[in-house]
Amino acid sequence: MKKLHASGEDYLEAVLVLQKERGMVRSVDVARYMGVSKPSVCHAVATLKEGGFLSMDEDFFLRLTNVGREVAEQTYEKHCFFTRLLVDAGVEPKTAERDACRMEHVISESSFRHLKQNMDKKK
Structure with a gap:
């Protein structure tokens, strides 16, 4: 499996969210959902299809493949x-959303799982 850049993950995430909303x-x-140009989406789609x-x-x-859906x-x-x-920590929602978008790409899967398990234990 090819390694995706953060933007590729964002496009896949957008397709997933939109599929849940409207099928x-x-x-x-x-393009509308992400606030990017149609040519940007076309380029990303070509790259994601290739991968x-x-x-x-x-x-x-657009349809996610099994691998695409997993990512x-x-x-x-x-x-x-x-x-x-x-x-929950008091960050303004728009800022939280923007920061979460950055964080989701840089954290390793292992660190994320440990952090999530630790947070789930505290609930």
Whole structure:
């Protein structure tokens, strides 16, 4: 499996969130959701298709592959965890959201699991 850049993980996460919201997702939906240009999404989609993370059907709907879904769900789980953690600590929600987006990409899977287990024990 190819290593993804943070932006690739963000695109997969966006597709996942949009699929949960509306079922079918096109590039234009991703562009609107992420606040990026359509050409940026087209470039990312081509790269993600090449890497085996995403496919596009004949109606131009984007679909996560099994690997793509796994990456998207892991990224989204970290995003939600860090957003919640920061908001609970008193960080303003917009700032928490932005910071969580950075944190989700730099933490190792091992560190995240340990941190999450530790936090779950305290509940």
